[in-house]
Amino acid sequence: MTDVLNALTLLGNFLIIPGLTYGSQLALGALGVTLVYGVLRFSNFGHGETMAFGAMVTILVTWGLQSVGISIQPLPTALLAIPVGILVTVVLTLLIDRFVYRYHRERKANPVIFLIVSIGVMFFLGGLIRFIIGPGDQIFFDGTRFILKAREFKQMTGLDEGLSLKMTQAVTIITAVIIVTAMFWFLNHTRTGKSMRAYSDNENLALLSGINPDRVVMITWILVAALATIAGTLYGLDKSFKPFVYMQLLLPIFASAIVGGVGNPVGAIAGGYVIAFSELILTFAYKKVVLYLGPESMELESLVQFLGTDYKIAVSFIILVIVLIIKPTGLFSGKTI
Amino acid sequence: MSFLLGEQMTGGYGAADILHNCSIGVEKGEIAVIVGPNGAGKSTAMKAVFGMLPLRQGRVMFDGEDVTQLKPEERVVKGMGFVPQTHNVFTSMTVEENLEMGAFIRTESIADSIAQVYDLFPILKEKRKQPAGELSGGQRQQVAVGRALMTHPKVLMLDEPTAGVSPIVMDELFDRIIEIARLDVAILMVEQNAKQALEIADKGYVLVQGHNRFTDTGEALLANPEVRKAFLGG
Numbered sequence: 001m002t003d004v005l006n007a008l009t010l011l012g013n014f015l016i017i018p019g020l021t022y023g024s025q026l027a028l029g030a031l032g033v034t035l036v037y038g039v040l041r042f043s044n045f046g047h048g049e050t051m052a053f054g055a056m057v058t059i060l061v062t063w064g065l066q067s068v069g070i071s072i073q074p075l076p077t078a079l080l081a082i083p084v085g086i087l088v089t090v091v092l093t094l095l096i097d098r099f100v101y102r103y104h105r106e107r108k109a110n111p112v113i114f115l116i117v118s119i120g121v122m123f124f125l126g127g128l129i130r131f132i133i134g135p136g137d138q139i140f141f142d143g144t145r146f147i148l149k150a151r152e153f154k155q156m157t158g159l160d161e162g163l164s165l166k167m168t169q170a171v172t173i174i175t176a177v178i179i180v181t182a183m184f185w186f187l188n189h190t191r192t193g194k195s196m197r198a199y200s201d202n203e204n205l206a207l208l209s210g211i212n213p214d215r216v217v218m219i220t221w222i223l224v225a226a227l228a229t230i231a232g233t234l235y236g237l238d239k240s241f242k243p244f245v246y247m248q249l250l251l252p253i254f255a256s257a258i259v260g261g262v263g264n265p266v267g268a269i270a271g272g273y274v275i276a277f278s279e280l281i282l283t284f285a286y287k288k289v290v291l292y293l294g295p296e297s298m299e300l301e302s303l304v305q306f307l308g309t310d311y312k313i314a315v316s317f318i319i320l321v322i323v324l325i326i327k328p329t330g331l332f333s334g335k336t337i
Numbered sequence: 338m339s340f341l342l343g344e345q346m347t348g349g350y351g352a353a354d355i356l357h358n359c360s361i362g363v364e365k366g367e368i369a370v371i372v373g374p375n376g377a378g379k380s381t382a383m384k385a386v387f388g389m390l391p392l393r394q395g396r397v398m399f400d401g402e403d404v405t406q407l408k409p410e411e412r413v414v415k416g417m418g419f420v421p422q423t424h425n426v427f428t429s430m431t432v433e434e435n436l437e438m439g440a441f442i443r444t445e446s447i448a449d450s451i452a453q454v455y456d457l458f459p460i461l462k463e464k465r466k467q468p469a470g471e472l473s474g475g476q477r478q479q480v481a482v483g484r485a486l487m488t489h490p491k492v493l494m495l496d497e498p499t500a501g502v503s504p505i506v507m508d509e510l511f512d513r514i515i516e517i518a519r520l521d522v523a524i525l526m527v528e529q530n531a532k533q534a535l536e537i538a539d540k541g542y543v544l545v546q547g548h549n550r551f552t553d554t555g556e557a558l559l560a561n562p563e564v565r566k567a568f569l570g571g
Contacts, residue, residue: 191437194430198438201427207410208419209484210442 007292009161019277021169024176027272028231030256032224038200038263039220042114049125052246054229055236056133058085059140074144089225129243138241168238255316259323261330279315282306340365341492343386346395355381356547368524372531373544379527387419418490422497425481428470439487454483475506495526532569535559
């Protein structure tokens with residue numbers, strides 16, 4: 001019995017809690033990608049850098065707050081700085097839309113052109129971020145590190161394995177739940193949210209119904225900037241802030257959006273967790289779990305791992321390819337690309 | 338002058354004109370029907386009246402005002418409602434949300450209008466929480482017409498409202514359209530089912546290759562041997 005509990009604790013500590021955290025980060029990122037796809041009808045490759053930009057502004061504001069001694073112990077100060085980060089990122093996305101995307105929208109450009117333009121935006125933003133904050137690693141986490149320490153858990157339960165819950169993990173999961181709930185409430189119960197869905201569903205009919213496309217586009221960018229800043233900051237808090245990491249995050253984020261059904265917000269959330277858990281389940285070393293559950297005298301040479309952790313990124317790529325071959329519309333039937 | 342009048346309209350999508358000197362008009366409380374063979378420019382004529390086709394010549398008068406230069410969405414605000422032939426509902430949204438979106442330009446309470454649409458199409462009340470994309474063809478058309486009615490249009494334009502529905506549903510839809518006309522709404526519609534449509538029409542336009550070929554009351558057109566022979570199958 002203790003062995004089973006030990007095995008479960010092990011899985012909880014190294015698989016379930018990290019999976020929920022990473023999944024929440026991907027879900028928020030994928031939600032932004034799917035909104036742009038649903039309303040503006042293109043794959044926004046600049047989204048990763050938008051996340052990095054929002055996180056960067058939040059970090060700069062966090063440092064400012066820290067230097068004047070403002071904090072919200074035990075929570076990280078960055079939470080206090082996020083609204084400013086969102087505001088600046090909203091201004092950025094609206095400026096980019098005004099000076100880059102609007103031109104192509106007015107000419108009714110092909111989605112492929114938008115996609116390539118968004119890659120240009122990605123490189124521009126990447127450069128801008130490196131100019132401002134540098135390419136290095138930035139640590140901006142403060143506040144209490146652990147809500148539950150492994151040692152305390154062991155003392156509490158008498159198990160050999162410990163379960164720890166980091167503050168950043170709890171903050172990430174709770175924030176994601178709040179943001180996603182608010183987002184769905186907005187999309188399903190407000191006039192503006194419904195007009196966004198209508199525009200995404202049928203642009204011409206939305207026009208005939210008197211829905212102002214410029215306003216829908218503006219609100220979409222505001223939401224995307226907010227989601228990107230929150231997702232970027234949460235990721236930075238949990239891991240650390242390194243500009244190039246956000247570019248690498250693009251793949252799992254796009255995989256999440258597509259696996260769930262691109263253009264479908266529910267799908268983006270589900271996709272985020274599917275990708276996160278797949279990555280962890282396939283690269284987790286089950287050796288100790290097997291030892292706990294197996295017979296007393298069992299000995300294992302290998303780590304009992306499906307794939308080395310170096311293959312993490314490959315997992316999302318493989319899932320992406322499988323989904324595109326078998327069910328291109330994704331789990332929740334979004335639009336096909 | 339008619340309440341809504343597309344006068345001597347000439348124009349097309351590219352270099353070649355589809356409409357040639359074509360005139361279409363309708364009065365309040367009246368039903369006007371545009372019929373003609375395939376490719377006669379029926380839908381094009383209606384789109385021209387609604388501003389979805391650039392006109393090289395001619396003008397569109399609505400309620401005593403020249404609206405030729407207005408975009409379709411601006412004409413909606415003026416009181417023109419349009420039901421496209423296809424893609425005329427928000428498939429991922431519920432019936433009720435479709436109606437709400439139809440009334441997007443209105444700031445006052447829309448509960449009365451929704452109730453009115455439900456009175457007209459009782460089945461929609463039953464299905465109001467269901468996504469419009471899951472409804473049958475006939476029910477979808479009802480949603481489409483209901484959505485357009487939500488703006489309280491003074492003129493309602495329908496592009497082949499009975500396309501792809503069964504004859505029973507078609508009769509039912511025509512009955513509803515007559516009811517809408519009784520509310521003092523001008524109705525302009527394009528129809529494939531020429532005979533049935535002319536039976537309920539106050540005015541009929543027979544178009545051939547973008548020209549007005551015959552223009553008369555629905556009754557007179559049905560009685561006209563030439564029209565019968567060429568367009569109504571004898």
